[in-house]
Amino acid sequence: MEAVHIEDVVGDFVSLKKRGANHIGCCPFHNEKTPSFYVSPSKGIFKCFGCGKAGDAVTFVMEHEHYTYPEALQYLAKKYNIEVEEEQMTPEQKERNNERDALFHVSEFAQKYFADLLFNDEMGRAVGLSYFHNRGMSDEIIKTFGLGYCLEERDNFTKKAKAEGYSDKVLEKSGLTIYKEGGKCYDRFRGRVMFPIYSISGRVLGFSGRILSKEAQAAKYVNSPDSEIYDKSHTLYGIYQAKSAISKEGKCYLVEGNVDVVSMHQSGVCNTVASCGTSLTVEQIRLIKRYTPNVTVVYDGDKAGIKATIRATDLLFAEGMHVSMVLFPDDDDPDSYAQKYGSTKLQEYLREHEDNFIIYKTKTLVADYKRDPIKKAEVVREIVQTIALVPDLLERTEYVSQCAALMQMPEQTLNNELAKIISANKRKAYEKQHPQESKPAEGQEQPPVQGTAEEVADKVAPTEEQRAAQQAAQTGDEEEARLIKLLLNHGRDKVKVKTPKEDGSTEVNEYYAAAVIIGLLKDDDITLKNPVYSTIFDTCKEQLLKGEVLGGDYFIQHDDPEVRNAAISLMIDTYKLSDLWQEKSVHIPSEDERLLPDVMETVNSYKLQQVNAKIDEIDSQLKSENNADDTDILIAKKMQYQKLKRDICTLLNRVIC
Ligand SMILES: [Zn+2]
CATH class of the missing domain: 1.20.960 (Mitochondrial Import Receptor Subunit Tom20; Chain A)
Known part of the structure; x- marks a missing residue:
């Protein structure tokens, strides 16, 4: 967890902008136009004020990629090059993890194998590599997109994969091998150039294979079927390679084919994606929308192409996207245009022929x-x-x-x-x-x-109940919230407290702010009303008595999602120390000098509020009480509280009212 930078982890999926101590962006978990998704790098947490999703880097990866906890840790470990030693899992866990893992592994293996054939096999070089080179693609761009070639043989890949230990079951589920009745099997992709389809985080999910020979019956493109790791309606071809350019340029080009995507990247137009052999879906649009609301649909020169994509354009409008379009001249697409006239002309054409769609x-x-x-x-x-x-x-x-x-x-x-x-x-x-x-x-x-x-x-969008629950957790009791906020954000900070000694001199001691806060409250008969805040306070108190000072990070990992959520809510907007010191002196105090007055103020106004509530309670009891003895007891109690109130108010420099 120390190696993880949450802004990098989230930044792989969401375009973030720095604002103050936080980074903000549009929430990837719900549909929104104005950013309400906050990431705090210093605290390692995120929180969406729109839908309420919150957590740390691990929770983010789990929610976003639908990973299990171990998968999320593996993902982060891989990202930061940390080796993970795995413990024994239950057989069910093992099977579930194994299946997804195996699919990822076999896809990665296939990508590497096909890429190797493209560069190192005689046929691969003669057919595949020369095809890409003829289209003006450099080795560098070919490697960026992990392009490859598969041999024109019945089961060349399947044999190779089995020799590497991949099971029939995994090969079948990945769609790379097709099994016939009687156990016969053959490769789905044969004699094609291969375009691996990457997830937004750069994992290989499936493939699209383009045929090069002019065989009459064969389909021009063959695609991986949907699997446990691949859902074509949720994926865009090129998104992994394009996402940072899309975010930087504030615009996404949507083209028709995989070759066009690679061609545009080769020509320096890196903010380009294509839908993977499906008509554009809402999910795909939302994938783009995480990075930009501006889409430019690039149409091929033939009129049939325009008709086919018109429905997709309606969807774009309905999702609130700003839609522009570029129409290529007859019989041209971005790829053929780039081949004929070169990169500069292509970029020029895109600039000069962009029109608002409507x-x-x-x-x-x-x-x-x-x-x-x-x-x-x-x-x-x-x-x-x-x-x-x-x-x-x-x-x-x-x-x-x-x-x-x-x-x-x-x-x-x-x-x-x-x-x-x-x-x-x-x-x-x-x-x-x-x-x-x-x-x-x-x-x-x-x-x-x-x-x-x-x-x-x-x-x-969140339901009414979710909203209400969230609001209750967020607002709760204001004074209580302030107290817990201080505890979570500054509990582990040290404060200097002056104590008078018997000989008249003073002694300065250092304490944890948490110890001071809890110490000031522990003798009073006070329990926090908000059950979640109460859990946080009591846990801090218990641990403090055992000698451990808990900070906010402890509660971010808490088992109870309500506690976790409330803690993150209180931590995400940076705690600002009050300006109380201004009235007291002209000396501008440092952050830690300001902490103690703040602790005192927060604790005392909380206490004051509690005492006021007790006095009100006694007052109403007095009104209905007829028994003289009981009345005396109540009055005595009230006097005690009033004394306490005066003490607190003196501390707070407040007028008793
Ligand atoms: Zn959200």
């Missing part, structure tokens, strides 16, 4: 209806339908005015149409969510659904 669509359709005016109403509807998908009102308004100008018609016409479509969309969404209810009658209150993007967002 504006482009409008221009094209306007050109169409100028030839056929009957189509005008249809065109208006089609354009407005796309505008209606944009979740942001301001952006929608902007599109309406630009498109109205292009179509030379009043904005009001488009706005009327827009209102109709949005209300129809809302109704559809409402009915989808409440299938058993009858339709709301005309004139009744609008259904409380915001439209498509929000509809999707709702599915991942």
